[in-house]
Amino acid sequence: MTSNSTASLSSDTGPTSRDVLALAWPMTLKAIILHGTVVIDAYLVSALGETALAAMGLAAAVAGFVLGAILAFSHAMQIRTAQVFGTGDQIYVKSALASGMTINLAVGSVGLTAIWLFGGGVIGTMAPSEEVASLAWNYLSVFSIVILGEAVGQCLSSYFNGCGRTRLPLYSFCLSLPINVFSSIALIHGLWGLPALGITGAALGSAIAIVVQVGFLLFQLIRLDRGLRHVAGWRRGSFKASLSQHVGFSLPIAATFFSAQFATHVCALIYARLSLNAFAAMTLISPWIMVAGTVGMQWAQATGIIVAQLLGRKAREDVLDRFLSSAWRGAFIAAGLVAAVYLAVCLSANALYADLNIETRTILLSFVPVLVVLPFPKGSNAICGNALRASGDTIYVMHIFIWSQWLFRVPATALAVLYLDWAAVWVLSLLMWEELIKLPAFHRRLFKGNWKRAEIAA
Template sequence: MSHNSDVPSGPTVWDVFGLAWPMTLKAIMLHGTVVIDAYLVSALGETSLAAMGLAAAIAGFVLGAILAFSNAMQIRTAQAFGTGDAVFLKSALAAGMTVNLAVGAVGLALILVLGRPVIDAMAPNADVASLSVDYLAIFSLVILGEAVGQCLSSYFNGCGRTKLPLYSFCLSVPVNVATSIVLIYGYFGFPAFGVKGAAMGSAIAICVQVGFLVYSWVRVDGHLRRVVGWRQSSFGRSLRRHLAFSLPIAATFFSATFATQICTLIYARLSLNEFAAMTIIAPWIMVTGTIGMQWAQATGIIVAQLLGKKHPEAVLDQFLGRAWRGAFVAAAAVAIFLAAVCLSANLLYADLNVETRSMLIGFVPILLLLPFPKGSNAICGNTLRASGDTLHVMYIFIWSQWLFRVPATVLAVVYLDLSAFWVLSITLIEELIKFPAFHRRLFRGDWKRADIAV
């Protein structure tokens, strides 16, 4: 008879927490930086704010692509780190950096060719267009910096050193805020650059962040520069293998981004009060959602490392059970927090219309349920990705988004004229639709026997 004591001790919930909390804080700080930049520029008036928003929206597509491939790099690095093979680790880093720089370069080329025409077509007036072009020209340096910085951050996360990327943000965020204030308004003898000053502050901050990450890598893993050889006999083959692993993960993120943007545009067809309520609750769902998502990503990192080390299936089962229980605790905390935000609508949003506040309070039943299937699906998705089963995860996300969420949103808003409550419930229904597909695949158990040493 088998006893639990016979199972070798594996990672614990605290190991997941040790990886997840720095990643969560970093994600929250990243969202907070965007809010701070908008706040600083808002004092310049609507024209400057609109210019920054337009330029940031265009740059956001490139940054989103870099982030998508960096997420794949994080899992690949965890697999390499688990094997203990220095050649594999060097190959993962070199391939990931090449992909990120290529994505950044292609993105900048597209901005150079199409940026001005797109801005001219979308800007409400010539002043906004001119300021937006100036901002985007300087912000291009941020794109290049993020290509390097996100790759190194993902590398450190995959190796389990999640505090280093957090430290880089702790350095860069104050620099961004301080330099932006000085350069926007012209303090200490500097010219007042206006909205361009915000882009300059971001560029200076990313230089500080990348400098810290490069220094940390040289100090911790600089010996990889002297490692001879590549994982797949040549760098070209290693790069192709990395792309084959990364593309499904990147496609999943691209699909999610575009589906969300389209649904947001459709929400604009709601009544003013309903659209306002959806606009208010969406950022809260996004920010609090980083808690469950980073927990799931930390779980995926550890699973990839365990698979790389070829731990027994019993250890994998034991660890995943622990991580899952932790995910439900995180989901409960998120659900309670979101419900508290909605129930406090009369206090937090006292200046809004009574009908809008009533709608926010009405969202409570959905928000109490949403974090649980969402968190469980995220655990499944990141575990399957860690085993290399990236295509199946991509298929689940894409068909649930494009065959259900987007058409259902169009039907609910445009044709059936349903209330905001039912429109928001589509998000919950989508998670419930994905639930059996994810869990059936995971419980089949093939991921525990995956050979990631390829």
């Protein structure tokens, strides 16, 4: 963490939205670059034709389950690190880092084992041809290196984020992205004397990039926190006890992310039953919702990091109240920016997607009323959820997410699309109604105030 940020956290007035911005902008850029990397990889492989693109998509779908699990536990690691960093207890910091790394490596190893045992059968069943299945398996075999690298890299990125050093993960992505692009191009097409490996070259390019990224993060860890190696002892007396505590904290957060991903995939499958133009419009707007929404979500995560650090330092309740009020105001500004992006995309549909049917573009324009409202309740709920998670209230947050998804959004989407034949705009509005349903439960819990008295060091 920077010295200025540390001083702000420990002062009488406490941190403000400026401190959130200092943490949030690198996290936001990193998330956007991560999403952009997927688009770039698909673009590079598209030059090989539809067969290669289908093989990559199939392999990515299989690998995505393992990567999603790694990301879910890494998010829990980020919150835990922020809590223990706030305590200043080096034994606690070392225990959290070792536990988080152990969990990520275990998840990655179990995932890879499952892929090697069952991945071939899954790919063979889902692939439209033997050629696609063979290419997908070749890609996935090399991509296994990326999965192991992400297990380490995401843990280290979450550790640095939790410590307030959010620029380091961003720098690692800025370093690895051009390496990924140029090495993939060279290995796909056999440039500069290298072999032309086709789709396997794209996976190898990603593997080279992740090795460089992890190497950079490990170098920064040794440079900044080499003293952790000499810290004696473990939290709760043993590594096993520390690991057990970390797992107990992480599981509800990971379950929340698993549920959200699965619910989103189920709804996407249901959207396929819409009319062709409506489904095309939903397919087009979904990436924009994900990418632009990153601004608000990363603001909320940065808020949660600072709340966790303040709770670890046993900050006064008035300091916590002032900070959260400031962060909340910033969240509404972020929501306004996101709404402006959504508005611009929809109003520019005729220029952005000129080759599409006019009905599809008309449906995109009809999304405007929903999209300009959605970021505000979503951003406010995200502030509540991350603040409550920072205090350790993870199970309550998990219940809000899971029940709103599986008792409302998924069945309501199925009913609206499969039986009521709703227009696409009303189907999309279910995302907003889900946030409005969650809003009272989140805000009532936060305003109750018990989170401000959480015992982080327990």
